[in-house]
Amino acid sequence: MGRVVVEVMPKPEILDPQGKAVVGALPRLGFTQFSGVRQGKRFELEVDGEVTPEVLEAARQAAGTLLSNPVIEDVVRVADASEESAGVSA
């Protein structure tokens, strides 16, 4: 079974309220090293066969239409992740 990973991040110029809340909580746990957090989304699209160039292209189109809103978000990665375990980044 093949898998395509799509990662979406809020645009740099858009204030990310969720990331701001997380960065505010980190020092309370003693994590004082981190001065900023931005929170994005990771999608894992599964296909029955192999990840062909056509499958990747379809994933790119899905990423640009449904999976992200170009007004507030950037698609930062669309990649064949068939070799990765589900939920684990390379």
Added chain:
Amino acid sequence: MSAGTVERTLASARIGVITFPGTLDDRDAARAVRLAGGEPVSLFHADGDLQNVDAVVLPGGFSYGDYLRAGAISRFAPAMDAVVDAARGGMPVLGICNGFQVLTESHLLPGSMVKNDHLHFVCREQVLAVENAETAWTNRYTAGQQITIPLKNQDGQFVADERTLDELEGEGRVAFRYVGTNPNGSRRDIAGITNAAGNVVGLMPHPEHAVEAGFGPDSAEGHRAGTDGLGFFTSVLASLVHA
């Protein structure tokens, strides 16, 4: 035109209200249409036939649980394809709260909504200034008029790039602005906007919850007496009569 003719014409105006999975305020919106003198028509998201309605309201709620992004999945419903076509042809469309989010996701209106800057759900009676009183949904107000209607949302912060904001301001397309407190961090206190033609309007606050004395916000007339939202629905009926 005699008064009787006007009444008959208004009553024959059919305003569609679309229900998506997770819509909450469709019945309130239909009730507002009825109280204004129009005929509400229930429409379903999965049906691409708008049943020849004269205008459409996209009501508030949490369609598809706000999964992915608020309004993002509803935007691809068959009914929305028909709404996008009809709106481009000039049909009046009003998006309230989640309906506004569906309109931005559909690109009928620019910008987008992100989480409130304070991250909390907000529910309050909100004062707005009507900035543009010439749209299909605001022509019964006067420019600069202040109205009070409920506001309730989690993802209500209107954002757009500076160029888009300047364009909206320059073309008079800011329809409503928050007065007093900015409740969610919206850019330039924007509560609602219109398209260039004035037939498509979206806003985060809820006019349909302020249409009948006894069930609205508190007002100078008394407890829960506010009916400032009714003007949205009488406006669209007026615009249809004069169309």
